[in-house]
Amino acid sequence: MTEKQVSDHKLVNGVGRVRSDEAPKSDSRYARSLQITGQCEHPVCTDHPLNPSQPLSPVALTPSPMTSTSESFFELIGRPFVGDEVFDAIPDTVFFIKDCQGRYVAVNMPLVKRCGLHHKHELVGRMARDIFPPDLGEVFSAQDIEVIRTGQPIHEQLELHLYPTGQEGWCLTWKEPLSDAQGTIVGLCGISRDLNPSSMNHRDDIEPVSKVLDVIRDRYAETITVDELEKISGFSAFQLDRRIRDLFGVSTKQYITRTRIDVARHSLTHTAKSISQIALACGYSDQSSFTRRFRQSVGLTPQAYRDNRENIAAEDEHA
Numbered sequence: 001m002t003e004k005q006v007s008d009h010k011l012v013n014g015v016g017r018v019r020s021d022e023a024p025k026s027d028s029r030y031a032r033s034l035q036i037t038g039q040c041e042h043p044v045c046t047d048h049p050l051n052p053s054q055p056l057s058p059v060a061l062t063p064s065p066m067t068s069t070s071e072s073f074f075e076l077i078g079r080p081f082v083g084d085e086v087f088d089a090i091p092d093t094v095f096f097i098k099d100c101q102g103r104y105v106a107v108n109m110p111l112v113k114r115c116g117l118h119h120k121h122e123l124v125g126r127m128a129r130d131i132f133p134p135d136l137g138e139v140f141s142a143q144d145i146e147v148i149r150t151g152q153p154i155h156e157q158l159e160l161h162l163y164p165t166g167q168e169g170w171c172l173t174w175k176e177p178l179s180d181a182q183g184t185i186v187g188l189c190g191i192s193r194d195l196n197p198s199s200m201n202h203r204d205d206i207e208p209v210s211k212v213l214d215v216i217r218d219r220y221a222e223t224i225t226v227d228e229l230e231k232i233s234g235f236s237a238f239q240l241d242r243r244i245r246d247l248f249g250v251s252t253k254q255y256i257t258r259t260r261i262d263v264a265r266h267s268l269t270h271t272a273k274s275i276s277q278i279a280l281a282c283g284y285s286d287q288s289s290f291t292r293r294f295r296q297s298v299g300l301t302p303q304a305y306r307d308n309r310e311n312i313a314a315e316d317e318h319a
Contacts, residue, residue: 070124073097073105076186084108084120092194094171097178099187102127102144114163136162143175147188151177151270154190155262156248157217158210161192170195170206172247195247208233209243213255220259221283226252261297264290268306275302 087095087108094111098104104123112120115131128144129137147154154175162168175190195206212233216224226237229252233240241252248255260282267278279290279302294302 070105073099073187076180087191094192095190097187097189098144100148100185102141102148105187114165114167116163116165131164133162133164144188147175147177148185151185152263152266153177158206158213158247159192160207160210170210205243208235209240209247212240212244212252216256216259220256220263221281223283224256257293257297260284261294264294264302265298265305268302269309275306278302 084095084106087093088110090108091110093108094114095106095108096104096111097106103125104127105125107120107123109120112118112123115123117123123131127137128140131137132140143154146152154173157173158170159173160168160170171192171194173190173192175188177185178187178189179185212229215229215232229240230237235243237252244250244252244255250258264278264282267273267281268275273281275291276287279287282290284290284293291301294300294305298305300308
């Protein structure tokens, strides 16, 4: 990239604050090209093309151009990355940063080892579908594309990870979009943290709870009854409540509320939708009930929260 290109791509504050009546600016020509063709047209990606029709065999991986791929990406967001060393020291957490095609540009050693590799450069430049078992790799890649396309983060998603080494286990995953100074999403960062074995009394309990969490995330705007969740999980309301408390420290109803508030916070920060529109989209019948619940959870009214985030963004831009 030229010096001007680098200066034009300064990071606002990790995640671009995009304001639009319809959708985040992440649904740009870069995201659309990624969704339609599997290749992104952003300069940092076209400089290092990867042919998605030719997936790499995990056992045949050769060192990738780590320095070139990583440096181009971190020039794009306007700052270097020096945090992977601390993540190397956390054995129960995998850490990654990916570009707008879903290719790794930074990873920690626990992820490297779980993939049966020895060095970080063996992962950098690759995609999840090149590393993980076929079905799971495609799920992870599709998940990455969705975060990049919509700008919607993933928080505490319960997932079963199957690694090429044969290791498997349940974990909680977080993914956050990363943007350049223009608000265009150019990648994502994330972690997946292993569940503590004591988090659940029995391993077989986790999959039914995962199904319940999927329903809550997919249908947070609807009225979800306890009876329905009992049928999905096979647990009584008390049993399900106890298992969700073991994982997240909140009741089932509190988890539903937290999911709705998280979506609302994202909309207040990244879109220009009215508060009444956000209230309806998050499952509240009117603005007053939404405002009351939001204030109970966050400590601010929705408007005060939006104003606060805008003030922080303005300060960052002038820093």
